[in-house]
Amino acid sequence: MKRITLSVTLVLLSAAAALAQYGKLNYDISTARFQHWYNEKQADSIYSTFGAVMRNALTLEKTRSIVNTLHEQAGKLNKLTLVREEPKMMTYTGEFEKTKLTVLYSLNEKNELQGLLFKPYEDPEHPAEAPMPEPEYTVTTAAGAPISGTLMMPGTHEKVPVVIIIPGSGPTDRNCNSSQGINSNAYKMMADSLTKYGIACLRYDKRGVGKSRKAMISEADLRIEDMVSDVVSYVKKLRGSGSFSQIYLMGHSEGSLIGMLAAEQVPVDGLISVAGAGVPADEILLRQLKDGYPDLYEPAIPVLKELKKGHLVPVENMELQKLFRDNVQPYMISWIHYDPRTEIKKLKTPVLIIQGNTDIQASVDDAKNLKAAKPDAQLLIIDQMNHILKTATADKTQNGATYMNPDLPLHKDLAIAIVGFVQDPKKK
Numbered sequence: 001m002k003r004i005t006l007s008v009t010l011v012l013l014s015a016a017a018a019l020a021q022y023g024k025l026n027y028d029i030s031t032a033r034f035q036h037w038y039n040e041k042q043a044d045s046i047y048s049t050f051g052a053v054m055r056n057a058l059t060l061e062k063t064r065s066i067v068n069t070l071h072e073q074a075g076k077l078n079k080l081t082l083v084r085e086e087p088k089m090m091t092y093t094g095e096f097e098k099t100k101l102t103v104l105y106s107l108n109e110k111n112e113l114q115g116l117l118f119k120p121y122e123d124p125e126h127p128a129e130a131p132m133p134e135p136e137y138t139v140t141t142a143a144g145a146p147i148s149g150t151l152m153m154p155g156t157h158e159k160v161p162v163v164i165i166i167p168g169s170g171p172t173d174r175n176c177n178s179s180q181g182i183n184s185n186a187y188k189m190m191a192d193s194l195t196k197y198g199i200a201c202l203r204y205d206k207r208g209v210g211k212s213r214k215a216m217i218s219e220a221d222l223r224i225e226d227m228v229s230d231v232v233s234y235v236k237k238l239r240g241s242g243s244f245s246q247i248y249l250m251g252h253s254e255g256s257l258i259g260m261l262a263a264e265q266v267p268v269d270g271l272i273s274v275a276g277a278g279v280p281a282d283e284i285l286l287r288q289l290k291d292g293y294p295d296l297y298e299p300a301i302p303v304l305k306e307l308k309k310g311h312l313v314p315v316e317n318m319e320l321q322k323l324f325r326d327n328v329q330p331y332m333i334s335w336i337h338y339d340p341r342t343e344i345k346k347l348k349t350p351v352l353i354i355q356g357n358t359d360i361q362a363s364v365d366d367a368k369n370l371k372a373a374k375p376d377a378q379l380l381i382i383d384q385m386n387h388i389l390k391t392a393t394a395d396k397t398q399n400g401a402t403y404m405n406p407d408l409p410l411h412k413d414l415a416i417a418i419v420g421f422v423q424d425p426k427k428k
Contacts, residue, residue: 149204356385
């Protein structure tokens with residue numbers, strides 16, 4: 001049987017309470033319905049069983065995309081066999097047409113779907129050995145909590161350049177994976193590529209993510225400047241070690257702006273902006289709403305206008321509350337405050353701007369805006385590279401499927417471009 005590489009995560013969260021009386025029967029009924037609706041590609045019916053937590057984490061459109069992707073890669077679900085029963089979760093072996101997967105399934109006290117995870121099959125009798133842990137490379141926040149990362153070094157005793165990968169928006173970890181359904185390993189692949197060319201690479205878990213969980217202050221107190229300070233701390237630590245000839249920042253997505261702000265505070269040898277916004281965050285949000293959620297576009301305009309002024313806004317629209325909830329508004333105010341065109345113009349260091357032309361989150365126009373603001377920057381548009389740095393068409397379903405395939409390689413032109421810039425950052 002051909003091996004299918006698949007890791008589709010809807011969301012996996014602890015149920016609010018232990019299994020209710022007759023819980024096993026409830027799970028039997030729920031999983032039977034799920035199997036039927038999945039095989040019939042009735043994503044809407046599956047979505048109707050979601051509890052509040054799942055609905056907040058996933059839209060109906062994304063649920064449809066995930067169901068279609070799983071069908072393409074694994075085929076129909078022939079059988080679910082219970083292998084482990086726990087108070088808050090059931091573990092099944094899922095026998096699909098093309099592969100076998102381990103399925104974690106969780107219901108809340110209302111028998112609504114609270115968590116669902118598909119992952120590579122693990123034989124319950126012979127569990128896979130855990131991978132060797134990578135050595136941690138940490139800095140400490142002002143509050144004394146660790147920001148944890150991995151420093152990969154090429155096999156040499158000479159001083160080498162080092163690239164710090166600044167992660168994008170959302171709960172993104174050092175590998176470019178997140179609990180919001182992204183499993184790409186893009187940053188890890190980038191680090192592997194760079195070290196083969198004699199360039200060290202540091203990648204890290206954002207505050208509140210992975211081994212940097214304890215560094216998360218309350219959501220209401222978080223600001224974009226906190227993310228910038230983490231990058232500045234890493235630059236200072238690497239510089240102070242005396243082990244590196246140059247230090248470069250590679251900011252991906254939201255990390256592009258964070259990299260610009262960090263480069264204003266501490267000297268670096270170059271900035272690489274990958275899939276970065278070319279306008280302030282409020283304009284990006286409106287663009288994404290207009291394209292994906294047109295019903296929310298007009299109601300969001302007055303909210304963003306007030307946030308732009310630095311004002312907190314009561315939001316009555318239930319759908320908008322998911323985006324503009326009270327606790328996240330202070331961070332959004334701090335984020336919207338910065339215009340990346342203004343910030344990139346301030347930089348004295350060499351800059352490389354990279355953008356894929358099948359990116360469904362940032363656009364070629366964003367890259368051109370940054371280039372116009374800093375004419376001496378290098379600009380590279382990579383054909384058929386998407387937002388998570390993989391080869392993809394412009395078709396949204398096929399493009400989205402790449403977000404959940406951790407074995408899909410980086411676009412072949414990306415690492416070469418970054419290596420060339422690090423080796424000769426002033427080349428036009």
